[in-house]
Amino acid sequence: MISLPDAFKKFKSNLELNEKERTNASKRQIEVRKYLDQDFQIDRSFLTGSYARWTKSKPLKDVDIFFVLGKDEEHYRSKHPDEVLTAFYNSLVDAYGNDAVTKQGRSVGVDFGVVVDSADNTDYRVVSVDAVPAFVKGNNFEIPNNATGQWMGTNPEIHAAKAVAAHQAYGNEWKGLVRMVKYWNQNPRHGEKPIKPSFLIEVMAMQCLYGGWSGTHDREIQAFFATLRDRIDEDWPDPAGLGAPVSDRMDSAMIARAQSILNQANRDIATAINFSRQGKNGEALSAWRNFFGPKFPLS
Ligand SMILES: Nc1ncnc2c1ncn2[C@@H]1O[C@H](COP(=O)(O)OP(=O)(O)OP(=O)(O)O)[C@@H](O)[C@H]1O
Ligand SMILES: [Mg+2]
Known part of the structure; x- marks a missing residue:
């Protein structure tokens, strides 16, 4: 025993990220970015949140990806945060379909339809990601916060x-x-x-x-x-x-x-x-x- x-x-160690999972997360980031690139000017994107800090649990759900928006998207900053979330939502629904995409308070969730088995395994695949629209603000970022109707500061570093x-x-x-x-x-x-x-x-x-x-x-x-x-x-x-x-x-x-x-x-x-x-x-x-x-x- x-x-x-x-x-x-x-x-x-069962709850630690492994190489296969990280490869899958990177692949999903590139894929979601490819779709969003068609509709938005994105300066850069990166995996963040608990995933990047190694404090994410398993199964890998709601892995956060920041999409840092560029000059062409500045107009969103003076608007209610729901506008950019709705725009992200519409763009991702075109790519993944209605059932897979959810608009949330600060991000848009994309579910990849991965099955979680009874041992909480997913064959090393990410179940879902949260796409977060972000703007650079000084040394920090600003992200939408629908709960307050305001943009919210954050700093993953x-x-x-x-x-x-x-x-x-x-x-x-x-x-x-x-x-x-x-x-x-x-x-x-x-x-x-x-x-x-x-x-x-x-x-x-x-x-x-x-x-x-x-x-x-x-x-x-x-x-x-x-x-x-x-x-x-x-x-x-x-x-x-x-x-x-x-x-x-x-x-x-x-x-x-x-x-x-x-x-x-x-x-x-x-x-x-x-x-x-x-x-x-x-x-x-x-x-x-x-x-x-x-x-x-x-x-
Ligand atoms: N109230 C907040 N103010 C500033 N930054 C926040 C706030 N809440 C979350 N964040 C940042 O956004 C990231 C993503 O938020 P989220 O709620 O997904 O948490 P998480 O740490 O990724 O946990 P989970 O494992 O549940 O995904 C956080 O890791 C943190 O860096
Ligand atoms: Mg998270």
Whole structure:
């Protein structure tokens, strides 16, 4: 039987991006860019968000691609952000069809119709991407935000630098742990994701995972889930200090629901840790598997 520390190591690597997935993501970026190039003047595009920071969980859904628009598209900046999102939507519907394309608050989603199997595998393919129209603004970017009807500042480099700093301060285990907690968050057992957006988990981890890495995943996860429960009701600003508060999608009903799910999670973690304390490794493995989902290995 696999030991618990080895199971966590394997779990961490199961949630890591591999070469085939990165090749597929690049291919999809080029493909979406090719379609958008027909309708927009795009200066450059790049894969970003959690994907680029190695904090994306599996399966690879909603991989963010920034499309940095050029001079010919400047007129959109003085318009409601919905205009450029609608224009992106129309362009991508022409390419991929109605069913595959969704207009969202800050991006347009494209679903590639990839099947996710019962073990959360996709044969190394990206399920969907979020195409984000962006303009350069000084050292930062401006992206649409339909929730406020305004353009919103953002800076992926600052987010990436903060993630790297947190990772290093935490024995290089921070990104792996963030991926695990994001994987827990999207477990279908919860129905809707309890914590929205999942970027909020990463933002909370930037501040809450400190004091170094103690050496065991189960204890670190226990401490982080206790903090998630205690502090999910706080305001969490954009770590770069530019965009809307990252916690602004959690209204009081969503917070109450998240707290109750997090309370249960804390109880489940205590049970799993108790099994280990009693030397019941098999039971501990199954408890963590139920907690996280099929990417947590039993062998
Ligand atoms: N409120 C915000 N203010 C500024 N930048 C933001 C804000 N929310 C998200 N971003 C930036 O946009 C990126 C994409 O947002 P998204 O919600 O997809 O998060 P994510 O980190 O990619 O998480 P996920 O793994 O769920 O895709 C984030 O990684 C972050 O860099
Ligand atoms: Mg994303």
